[in-house]
Amino acid sequence: MILLCSSIILAFFQSAMSVAASTLTETRVPDSVAASGLGQLEFVRTGSRTIVTRVFATSPLRLLNPGNNGRAAWVYSSSYGGGLVDGDRVALDISASRGAEAYLSTQASTKVYRSPHGTCVDVNARVEEGATLLVLPDPVVCFTGARYRQAQHFHLSAQGSLVVADCLLSGRCASGERWEFLEYRSLLKITLDDRLLVHDALALRAEDGELMKRFDRFNALAVVAIVGRSFRESTNRLLAWSAAQTVAPRPEVLVTASNLSDEGCLLRIVGTSGEKVCCTIRTLLDFVPSWLGDDPWARKW
Secondary structure, rough: OOEEOOOHHHHHHHHHHOEEEEEEOOOOOOOOOOEEEEEEEEEEOOOOOOEEEEEEEEEEEEOOOOOOOOOOOOEEEEEOOOEEOOOOEEEEEEEEEOEEEEEEOOOOOOOEEEOOOOEEEEEEEEOOOOEEEEOOOOOEEEOOOOOOEEEEEEEEEEOOOEHHHHHHEOOOOOHHOOOOOOOOEEEEEEEEOEEEEEEEEEEEEHOOOOOOHHHHOOOOEEEEEEEHHHHHHHHHHHHHHHHHHHHOOOOOOOEEEEEEEOOOOEEEEEEEOOHHHHHHHEEEEEEOHHHHOOOOOOOOO
């Protein structure tokens, strides 16, 4: 069951998380130890479909472009070695030209191994007039001793649309590993027609206090942003749904929805397991398969 209460979940986020927006962009992997993984993607509308006209990636980044039954172009990212190791830096540049429709995900969860010097991922995307970009990766999993930073910047034209999800798991729970990473920092920034719409920053640091105690029974959290006219009906439905929800004692999932100046909505989710949070995201985004003309989650856990 999906449950919602803005006051409860916001209080949880404030107590469990340390936000440091002003310092997020200052956290860098030292150049002396960092390997660069550079990627470029360009989506172009041709007729009734979208094609990928440029796919470029250097190790440790890989970009895969499978076929699908819908009208949008699909790309999955992955990494050589199955995850990010100490010093890895990935920078991905995305362009969705006028009228293009694109779906970007990951081949599996993004695993971040022990990394005293840190790892980082930077995504910079431009969505032009009438274009739509969906960025729905599998969760990030930070192992014991990991340091990870990501910054995502999405620049939308006035008629551009975007759905982006960002999910974090506590670690390898099946092995008894929960919230034992050293640092996780994330910045999500969305501008619409050069107007700042979202600036969501999060910093989780072991040095600020034991994370496992602060998160109590919860093992996953996520943020989902839905912006643009392509999804206006779905946004209004989610906001109306959220206003009518109540919270049961000790819920397994908490969700809150915020209006983004009538341009979209921002969803925050916490749950007792990654599976429950991922299932919740897919339930909330049930319009995605029909919009794409194919179901990207048909064979996902």
